[in-house]
Structure formats: C-alpha cells, structure tokens
Amino acid sequence: MSEDNNELINEQDDNSETITRVTGMYKDWFLDYASYVILERAVPAIEDGFKPVQRRIMHSMKDLDDGRYNKVANIVGHTMQYHPHGDASIADAMVQIGQKDLLIDTQGNWGNILTGDRAAASRYIEARLSKFALDVVYNPKITEWQSSYDARRKEPVNLPVMFPLLLAQGGEGIAVGLSTKILPHNFIELIDASVKHLKGKRFTILPDFPTAGIADFSNYNDGLRGGKVRVRAKISQLDKNTLVITEIPFGTNTSSLIDSILKANDKGKIKIKKIEDNTAANVEILVHLPSGISPDKTIDALYAFTNCESSISPLGCVIEDNKPYFVGVSEMLRRSTDNTVQLLKSNLEIKLSEFQEQWHFASLERIFIEKRVYRDIEEQDTWKGVIKAIDKGLQPHIKHLKRAITEEDIVRLTEIRIKRISKFDIDKAQQKIDALEDQIAEVKHHLANLIDYSIAYFERLKKEYGEGRERKTEIRTFEDVDATKVIIRNTKLYVNREEGFIGTSLRRDEYVCDCSDIDDIIVFTNHGKMMVTKVDSKTFIGKDIIHVAVFKKKDKRTIYNMIYRDGNKGPTYIKRFAVTSVTRDREYDMTNGNKSSKIWYFSANPNGEAEVITIHLRQAGSIKKLKWDIDFADVLIKGRASKGNLVTKYSVKKIELKEKGVSTLKPRKIWFDDTVQRLNVDTRGELIGEFRGEDRLLIITQSGMLKTILPELSTHFDNDMIVLEKWIPKKPISVIYFNGEKEMYYVKRFLIENEGKEESFISEHPNTQLEIVSTDWKPMAEIEFTKERGKDRKDNETINLEEFIAIKGISALGNQLTKDKVNQVNILESLPYEAPEEVNAIDIEVVDETVESSDSKETSEDKPNPKEDDSGQGTLF
Incomplete structure (x- = not known):
C-alpha cells in the first residue's frame, strides 16, 4: 500500500483533542461502497422496476426457458454467470419475486406470506416464466445490452418492460444513507390509470396488499417521504365470546400477530382466554374471550395495543441515470406508461422495417423468377459477371420498389434453389406480397395512432391477465382508537383520604375502583382543591380527600355539584360544573380562592343528575328560618372556575341529602358516520336520534x-x-322473505321481546333470502309477478302489510305472500301514521357547557346574583 494511502495526520490542540483526517484510499472507498450499494444492490431502476439481481434472474430464466419447469437451484446456478454475489442472495431474491405471483409460475413449497413460513430449499422447488412475463418483459430486438461483470457474456442494461411493474410488485431496500419503500398496487387499477393517463385524464392510485386487510390512505401523500398508511387486520365477532381475524396487515404474518396479542395480554392491556390459529390457504385466527369481556372494546384494544394495526411510511426512491431519484407513485406511473408507449413504438418500427424488407425481397424474387432473369447468368464465367447480369436484368422492372437494390439482395437471389424456381406459383407469390402490404399498412396505421394502439395494448393485458386480480385491501377511513377507553382495567386504585395519598400500592387503605396503568385520576379535597394526575404506585394529593375517580377527557356529561364556604367565616356558595380539560399535576382551586375555604357538600354525577339537599343553619341572633331545601336542578351548569351563586351569608351547621335526582342534561344526540362505520357525538354522518340512559x-x-x-x-x-x-x-318490524325450504314468499310482523339478544327472524335454509324489512308503522309493498308461458302477465299487486298479517312472534313462519310466481317485491312509500309520543321527564337546559382551557379563570361573580329573603336566611330560588 502506498505511503499516501496510509497517511494519518494527527493534530493536537491545547485541550489535547485529536483530529484525524482520512485521506487517500480511505477517503474514496466509503463513497465508492455507498454508490455501489445504492446502484447495484438496494434500489430498483425506474425504467424496468428491477434491482440488478432481479433483472439477472429474469434474464437467466429467459435463457433457460423451454416451457417446462426448471429446478430453482439450476436457475440460481445459471444466474451466477451474471451476478457477482453468492447463491443465497439470488435464491432469496427469486423467492420474493415468486411469492408476488406475477412473473414466475411456481411449483412446490415457496413459503407463505400469511404465516411467515420460509420456502423449501432451492433444490426442491421449481419455476418457469409466467405467460404474463413472456408477454411484457422480453423483446431482444429493443433491448440494450452490456457485458457481464466478468465480460464473458452479455446481459440487459434494462429489460424492455411494457407495464408499470415496479408499482404492481412494490419494492423495498436499505442502502447506505438511503432507503426505498414502494408499496404494491392493484394490477387492474394500474392498467386503468395508465389508460386514463394516455387519454389525458386525471387518475389516483392507492396501494393494494397481498395480505388484504383494511387500509386508511388519507395521508398516503402519493407515496412520497412524509406520507403514512395505516393498515388493520379484518376482525369480526364470531359469537359473544369469540373474535375471528380473517385478514392481516401488510408487513405482518400470523405468527408475529399472535405473539403481539399474547404480549398485550401478558401486560394486562387486553384480556383473552386463548388463541387458535387455523390459517391454511386463508387466514383464520380465533381469539377466545373470557365471559363478561366486551367484544367491541376488545377489537379496538387489539388495534390499539397489538400488530392488528400498524403504520407504514412509504418512500418513493428509484435509480435514474445512475442517480437516486425521489418520485411519487403518480409520476412513476406516468413515466412507466410513457416508456411503454416508446417501447411499443420501437417494436412497431422494427416490425415495419422487417415487413418492408420481406416485401422488398418477395418483390425481387417474383421479378427474378417471373421475368426469367436467372437465365442471364448462364453465360457468365465470373462471380462479378453474375452479379452484374442479374442487376442489369432487374433494372427494367424495379421502379415500384421502395429502395435501391444492393449487392446483398442479388446474392440472396442467387441462393434460391432450382426446385423452388420450377415450382414457383405467381398467384401465391402475389398473395404473399399483398399480405405483406396489408401488414405494412396496419403497422403504419398503429404508428400514426400510437396512443390508441397503446390503450388497446393495456386493455388486452387487463382482459387476458386481470381475472382474479381484483382489489384485496379494503379502503376505509379510520377513526383513532382512544387507548384509555379500551384498555382493560388491569390494576386497582386505593386512597388514604385522611393523609391525602392515592395509588395502586396502598392495599391496606380504601379501595376506589379498577383502573389501567395509562389512566388519569381526578381528585378533590375538602379544601376545594382539584388535581388530575397519572396513575402511579403512590402519589400525594393533599389531606382530606373527598372524591377520587378515573378522569375522562372532554367529558361534558359528568357534572359536579358543590356547596362551599368562602374563607374561614365567609358566605356559602353553590355551583355546578364539568371538568373537560386540565393540565396534569396542576392544583386547581374550585372555591373563590380565599384561605381556609371548606366544602360543605360535594357529589359527582355521571349523567348530570341533580339531587335535592337540605340546608341547616346554626342558631345565631335573629335568624328565623334555620332549615330549607335546595334543588340542584335550579342551578345553572357553568365553568369550573365560576364563583357560584350565594346560598347564605350565615354560618351553616350541616347539609343533608334529601332526595336523589334525575339527569338534567338533554338526551345525547348520536350520529353514524358511514365512512368509518362508527357512532359518534360530533355531528359526523347521519343523525340516528336522541338517546337517554336506557x-x-x-x-x-x-x-x-x-x-x-x-x-x-x-x-x-x-x-x-x-x-x-x-x-x-x-313499533313492529315487517318482513317479506323467500323461504328456501318451502320455495315460497312469506310475510311476518313481530315485536322484539328479548332486548340485547341476537336473534334470527328468517329460516336458516341456505336458499332462504330476505327480500324486504321495514320498521315503518304502516309499510306498503308491491308484487311483480312472473309471466307464465301461454298466459298474460298478471298485473302488479299492492299490499298493506299491517292489514295483511297480525303481529306474531319472531319465530313464526308468517303468512304466504301469494300462490303465483313472483318476479320481485318492491317496497313502497308507507302510509301516513302518527306514532304515539314518548313520555319523558322535563329536562333542565344546560346553558354553559363550554370547554375551558386549562389556564382560564373567571374573576367576577356569576350573574344573576341571588337575593336573600327578608330574614336573611338564604337564597330564594
């Protein structure tokens, strides 16, 4: 190694810190390695959607293709002629392509994406190219070639893929300082989007996962960085104690899903009895629940605490011109479609050139034989003379040809056998030329109408290969699951009221309720202080605790009724309020804020109940009236920081509960949002009605x-x-149904007698079909009869279901609708009817249920101010 390559320069400053500068080879190697991994290993090319190893596998499979299955081990070995890495990486990449069920026709155990089972060893499994792959991936005539890594063979730079393959299969890879995650999309939807693009229309494409499931693509962001896709398992209720999972989120398998459920159960976040995995060709996981556990809440808890819901962050990154390029899926589709159009154009141009060459030679051949030009070479002694003689003999007859005659054309004419000349049929030769002219005209027409030709190409792909490739993943908008509302109460809360402690470890003190370890707890003390804090083993709140409960954020229906003394010897006030939002662990004063204030009376009412209480005053001076009643229903509900209304300025001896109250809140309005298939109280969707407690x-x-x-x-x-x-x-329920056992239509009307019980009201025969169900008081229906042979069609008949049959039990068969053959039954507009009004208690209107910020505080006394009577004994309501 050169001296330059080993150079390490160490500099020390005053603080003895060492700075190491890397030079020479070390400076370049990392960048070279990063570039290699990005370009040659991890990121697919935008032109054909393949990573290098995938492209080499597909090229090798085409080399070996003879229509029969090949051992995967054989394909892997053949691919190693092109790929500079080992057999393991090739085999893994090939299994991934095969599991996507698009390009490779597989045989044997190729693993299971649902269960996570691995494929068998490559020597046991077989593969061949699918018809789709042979149709859209290969065309050697328009393929650009390059030398393999050892320069012994030729391999494609890019395969001429005429389909948005990258979006159909998806792609994922992690390089050095770079990654890509392109989600798979639906085969048919990609073709439809390509056609829309070619027609100049707008399109939207969304992922479709092979594991099916439910997905929320609201924040997909076209597959760019920053987007997010939420995917959920499909969970339904099999019976009151069993849930069944039939589809799983993309990126998970049944094994990892079951493990996450068991972990959540061990942590106490959900409660299950056992899990059964019956997955084979389709997913079926049975989750058995203990009795008394709500299936609906458990479904939400599975989404909140297990892998039944997961989040995927897409990242569209591809290779273009040997550089990473970040692009959205819509642009990928446009680029792929435009590339397909260009490939189709190149293919047509090659076909046109081939047809023209065939036409040119067929015309020359006809002239050569029909005009007996071949006789002109009999007297020639040299090869040049032969060529010259043929050329001279053809010249009078070639004015209609599209190009000049070359020496290669003449050489081909000399290679025609005598036998072929002797059996030459002028009519057949002309038919061949005419057929070629038709083909040339057709190709020219396609080139002149290239977009229409491309659209027809995509529609052919959809027709031939689209069957069975319908969307699997259901598109839906999700509502966020509030973990605090669905978590199982896995611990117990205790309180030491006198000392002012709450927590889960105070087992010798007073039990309050079951709670979870993510709950917030609201606490009130006798001095008028309130605090909301997170559940912990032991937390100090303040002495003389009077109320402890699990806090529900944004809860407007829990109303607190309170009477307090302002200061040591101040007047007594009454107030009603809700606590909807606070800052955790901050102490709030529910009184007027004066020192030594005391709460005389306090109650927490989950549905806004208003009780009647009795006030007792101490005997002092000339007070005449020492006792009177107050109904909390007469007090307006206001903000928690309000001062309240004056009860009395005299000393209170005690306050007693005289009568429990009923709710003073309006009935709760409930809506159904069809988009997310959930109930809500936020005015989203269709209003169902106003609901009271029962x-x-x-x-x-x-x-x-x-x-x-x-x-x-x-x-x-x-x-x-x-x-x-x-x-x-x-209100009766009216039903018209077809009884599969008796093969007749029946009518029945009944009332529900067992509230809360799920019941069937038609027979369980497999051919039984519900036609009409109505909950109107006086429903009407129309019968359309089937025309019988040799008879006139019977006129439609209208029936009043209320008059047709009396109200019977839910299990009754009902009355036969008609003896004639029925084509169909239609529901008509019901007759007018005044339903009996429901008698309900009169509600006191809530005038102030506003949600306050945690830092708001009212400083002025509530109005109107109460007035005392002449004796000064209390407030007149």
Whole structure:
C-alpha cells in the first residue's frame, strides 16, 4: 500500500483533542461502497422496476426457458454467470419475486406470506416464466445490452418492460444513507390509470396488499417521504365470546400477530382466554374471550395495543441515470406508461422495417423468377459477371420498389434453389406480397395512432391477465382508537383520604375502583382543591380527600355539584360544573380562592343528575328560618372556575341529602358516520336520534339477524347491516322473505321481546333470502309477478302489510305472500301514521357547557346574583 494511502495526520490542540483526517484510499472507498450499494444492490431502476439481481434472474430464466419447469437451484446456478454475489442472495431474491405471483409460475413449497413460513430449499422447488412475463418483459430486438461483470457474456442494461411493474410488485431496500419503500398496487387499477393517463385524464392510485386487510390512505401523500398508511387486520365477532381475524396487515404474518396479542395480554392491556390459529390457504385466527369481556372494546384494544394495526411510511426512491431519484407513485406511473408507449413504438418500427424488407425481397424474387432473369447468368464465367447480369436484368422492372437494390439482395437471389424456381406459383407469390402490404399498412396505421394502439395494448393485458386480480385491501377511513377507553382495567386504585395519598400500592387503605396503568385520576379535597394526575404506585394529593375517580377527557356529561364556604367565616356558595380539560399535576382551586375555604357538600354525577339537599343553619341572633331545601336542578351548569351563586351569608351547621335526582342534561344526540362505520357525538354522518340512559339501537342485517344494543361509541358494525335506528319497543318490524325450504314468499310482523339478544327472524335454509324489512308503522309493498308461458302477465299487486298479517312472534313462519310466481317485491312509500309520543321527564337546559382551557379563570361573580329573603336566611330560588 502506498505511503499516501496510509497517511494519518494527527493534530493536537491545547485541550489535547485529536483530529484525524482520512485521506487517500480511505477517503474514496466509503463513497465508492455507498454508490455501489445504492446502484447495484438496494434500489430498483425506474425504467424496468428491477434491482440488478432481479433483472439477472429474469434474464437467466429467459435463457433457460423451454416451457417446462426448471429446478430453482439450476436457475440460481445459471444466474451466477451474471451476478457477482453468492447463491443465497439470488435464491432469496427469486423467492420474493415468486411469492408476488406475477412473473414466475411456481411449483412446490415457496413459503407463505400469511404465516411467515420460509420456502423449501432451492433444490426442491421449481419455476418457469409466467405467460404474463413472456408477454411484457422480453423483446431482444429493443433491448440494450452490456457485458457481464466478468465480460464473458452479455446481459440487459434494462429489460424492455411494457407495464408499470415496479408499482404492481412494490419494492423495498436499505442502502447506505438511503432507503426505498414502494408499496404494491392493484394490477387492474394500474392498467386503468395508465389508460386514463394516455387519454389525458386525471387518475389516483392507492396501494393494494397481498395480505388484504383494511387500509386508511388519507395521508398516503402519493407515496412520497412524509406520507403514512395505516393498515388493520379484518376482525369480526364470531359469537359473544369469540373474535375471528380473517385478514392481516401488510408487513405482518400470523405468527408475529399472535405473539403481539399474547404480549398485550401478558401486560394486562387486553384480556383473552386463548388463541387458535387455523390459517391454511386463508387466514383464520380465533381469539377466545373470557365471559363478561366486551367484544367491541376488545377489537379496538387489539388495534390499539397489538400488530392488528400498524403504520407504514412509504418512500418513493428509484435509480435514474445512475442517480437516486425521489418520485411519487403518480409520476412513476406516468413515466412507466410513457416508456411503454416508446417501447411499443420501437417494436412497431422494427416490425415495419422487417415487413418492408420481406416485401422488398418477395418483390425481387417474383421479378427474378417471373421475368426469367436467372437465365442471364448462364453465360457468365465470373462471380462479378453474375452479379452484374442479374442487376442489369432487374433494372427494367424495379421502379415500384421502395429502395435501391444492393449487392446483398442479388446474392440472396442467387441462393434460391432450382426446385423452388420450377415450382414457383405467381398467384401465391402475389398473395404473399399483398399480405405483406396489408401488414405494412396496419403497422403504419398503429404508428400514426400510437396512443390508441397503446390503450388497446393495456386493455388486452387487463382482459387476458386481470381475472382474479381484483382489489384485496379494503379502503376505509379510520377513526383513532382512544387507548384509555379500551384498555382493560388491569390494576386497582386505593386512597388514604385522611393523609391525602392515592395509588395502586396502598392495599391496606380504601379501595376506589379498577383502573389501567395509562389512566388519569381526578381528585378533590375538602379544601376545594382539584388535581388530575397519572396513575402511579403512590402519589400525594393533599389531606382530606373527598372524591377520587378515573378522569375522562372532554367529558361534558359528568357534572359536579358543590356547596362551599368562602374563607374561614365567609358566605356559602353553590355551583355546578364539568371538568373537560386540565393540565396534569396542576392544583386547581374550585372555591373563590380565599384561605381556609371548606366544602360543605360535594357529589359527582355521571349523567348530570341533580339531587335535592337540605340546608341547616346554626342558631345565631335573629335568624328565623334555620332549615330549607335546595334543588340542584335550579342551578345553572357553568365553568369550573365560576364563583357560584350565594346560598347564605350565615354560618351553616350541616347539609343533608334529601332526595336523589334525575339527569338534567338533554338526551345525547348520536350520529353514524358511514365512512368509518362508527357512532359518534360530533355531528359526523347521519343523525340516528336522541338517546337517554336506557334507550337502545336496533340493528338488522341482510342475513336475517337482529339485535338491540346500548349505543356505545366503541361498537363495531357488520358490513351487511341494512337497518340502524333508535329502537322503539312498541313499533313492529315487517318482513317479506323467500323461504328456501318451502320455495315460497312469506310475510311476518313481530315485536322484539328479548332486548340485547341476537336473534334470527328468517329460516336458516341456505336458499332462504330476505327480500324486504321495514320498521315503518304502516309499510306498503308491491308484487311483480312472473309471466307464465301461454298466459298474460298478471298485473302488479299492492299490499298493506299491517292489514295483511297480525303481529306474531319472531319465530313464526308468517303468512304466504301469494300462490303465483313472483318476479320481485318492491317496497313502497308507507302510509301516513302518527306514532304515539314518548313520555319523558322535563329536562333542565344546560346553558354553559363550554370547554375551558386549562389556564382560564373567571374573576367576577356569576350573574344573576341571588337575593336573600327578608330574614336573611338564604337564597330564594
């Protein structure tokens, strides 16, 4: 090694720090290595979508292709003639291509992308090129060639791929200081997008994963850096204690998914009984739940705490002109489509040239034989004389040719056998020339209408190879799962009220509730202080704790009723408030802020209940009235920092609860957002109705199942749901269905008797089909009859379902709709009917439920101010 290559210059400054400068070979080697890895190993080329090893595998398979399967070990060995690396890297790359089921027709155990099982050894498995690969990947006539690494053979610089292959297969690689992650897209959608691009229309393409699943592409960002794709497993409820996972997120397999579920269970974030993996050709993972565990909340918990939901960050990076190029998937498709058009053009131009050459020689051959030019060479003694004689004999007959005659043309004419000349058929020769002229005209037409030709090419690919390649991944917008609402309560919370401690380790003290280790806890003390803090083993809040509970952020329905004394001897105030947002571990004062304030009465009400309390004053001076009642329903709900209304300026002896209250909040309005298939209270989607504590939802599915449930926002809904509305118990359900066993249409009307129970209301015969279900009071239907041979078609018949059949049990067969053959049944507009009004308690309006910032504080006393009566004994409400 040269002296320059070993040069290390060490400089020491005053602080004895050593600075090492790298020069010579060391300076260049790293850059050379990084460039090599980027260009030759990790990142695909934009022209054909292949990495070098993939391109060499495809080239080797074409070398070996004879229509039969080859041992993968044989293909790997052949590829090593072109690839400078070992057999292991080639075999792994080939298995990855084969598992994508597009370019390679595989035979044997090639592994399983669903379970993560590896492929068998390369000597046991076989492969050959697929028909699609032979169609779109190869064309030696328009391929640019280069020497292999050892200069013994020729290999393609890029394969002439006439399809957006990189987007169809996806690509992933990690280089030095650079990476790429191009997600796979749907075969049919890519062709449709290419056609739209050629027609000058806009298009959008989104990934489609071989593992199926559900995906939210809201932030896909065209596959560029900074984008994000959220993918979820498809989970459904098999029964009340069993969940089934039928599709998994891209980038996972059943083994890693099950491991993540077991870890979440061990950490107490979810609670399961056992897991069964029945995956074979399709994914089937059964998750058995203990009794009493909500399936809907468990589904959300699986998304929140396991690999059932994952996030993928795409990064579009390709090689162009031997440099990395960051590009979005839309631009990739445009570039690939334009490249395909150019390749098709080059192929047509080559065909045109070939046809023209064939036409030229066929015309010469006809002249040579028909005009007996071959006789002119009989008297020639030299080769030059022969050439000259033929040339002279052809000249009078070649005015219609497209180009001049060359010596090579004349040499080819001399090679025609005597037997062929003797059997020459002028008509057949002319037919051949005419056919070539038709082919030339056709190719010229394609070149003149190149875009239309390219569109037809893509449509042919879709027709021939698109069957069975429909989209697998369902596109959906996700709603974020709030982990605090779905996590299993895996620990217990205790409180020492007198000393002011809360925590999970105070097992000798008072038990409060079950909680999780990610919950926040809200605490009130007798001195009017409030704090929200995270669950911990032991936390000091302040002495004389009067209320401890799990805190729900943005909870407007939990209302706190409070009466407090302002200062040591100040007046007594009453207030009602909600706590929606605070700063964690900050102490808030719920009183007016004066020292020695004390809470006389406090209650926390999860649904805004307002109780009646009795005030007792101390005997002092001329006070006449020492006792009276106050109803919290008469107090307006305001901000937590409000001062409150004056109760009395005299000394309070005690306060007693006289009567428990009912909710003073309005019924909760609930909407259904069809985009995310979830309930919400944020006005997104369609308003279902206003719900009180015991109101339920009615759900009916196309498969003939119904149930009523409480409207919990965590509820999941099946894809075949056809009715979702507020359940009115006295409102009948009307059904028309085809009974598969009796092969007749039946009508039934019934009421739901078992609330909360899932029941079937049609027979379970495989041919039974639900036609119409109505929850209107007076539904109407129309019957269209089938025309029978030799008879006139019977007129349509309208029936009133209320009059057609009385209300019976849900399991009743019902009445036969008609004896005639039915073509179809249509639902009509229902008859007008005034439904009986529901009788409900009168609600007190909530005038102030605004969400305050954590730092807001009211300084003025609430208005209107209460007035005391003549005796000064208290507030008049």
